[in-house]
Amino acid sequence: MESKISLTILLFFIFLSGCIEFNNHNSNGFNDNFDFIQTHEHFYGKVVKVVDGDTVYVVAENGTKYKIRLLGVDTPETHIKNNPYEYYIDKNTPITDVNYLKKWGYKATEFAKNKLENKTVIVVFDNKAPKKDKYGRYLAYIFVSNTTYGIRKPEVFVNFNEELLKYGYARVYISNFELKDEFIKIEKEAKMRRIGLWNWSNN
Incomplete structure (x- = not known):
């Protein structure tokens, strides 16, 4: 009888700790990502190749290979000439140094490789945007774990598009x-704080 009571108490504390952990995720803002993922078409996969900062190849669990163009973001080009009038620090200040932009294109590629390559990710499709672009690439968000890569807990995944x-x-x-x-x-916010490529001066 005593052992049954002890087991009941133990199970209660395990349940309680689980509730605390869940609430911690909510307080950290991860629950928003969890809700977003669960209410949108998505699949788990592995990033097998990073083409550049905003384009990757993902192999889904069923073996299907997808070329993903990260939705809503654009990193500087590395293989063709950049258009300096696509990157404005403010409405009057375009980044006119195309070599500077190309350098940041390479940096964006390295950032994507470090965060995504050979990692388990969640590919999430938007409910407003088309599923593919005119080149046949899938347009999507990529959520990647910010702690332990490969663990299937959407509440601890961050939107990599936003990270860029x-x-x-x-x-x-x-x-x-x-x-x-x-x-x-x-x-x-990144422009205001002059983070990354926005820390440019024409002087």
Whole structure:
């Protein structure tokens, strides 16, 4: 009888700790990502190749290979000439140094490789944006674990598209997608703090 009571108490504390852990995720803001993922078409996969800062190949669990163009963001080009009038620090200040932009294109590629290559990710499709672009690439968000890669807990995954904006590796690519306002806000903050490629001066 005593052992049964002890077991009941033990199970109660395990349950309680689980509730605390769940609440901690909520307080950290991860629950928003969990809700977003669960209410959108998505799949788990592994990033097998990073083409550049905003384009990757992902192999899904069923073996299907997808070429993913990260939705809503644009990193500087590395293989063709950049358009300096796509990157404005403010409405009057374009980044006119194309070599500077190319350098940040390579930096964005390295950032993507470090965070995504050979990692388990969640590919999430937007409810407003088209599923493919005119080149046949899938347009999607990529969520990647910010702690332990490969663990299937959507509440501990972050939106990598947003990370590119947050750390100044990309600009917002304006189109019709659900997170556009949020992306613009993140880009504005990075510009204000002169993070990443936005720390440019023409002097």
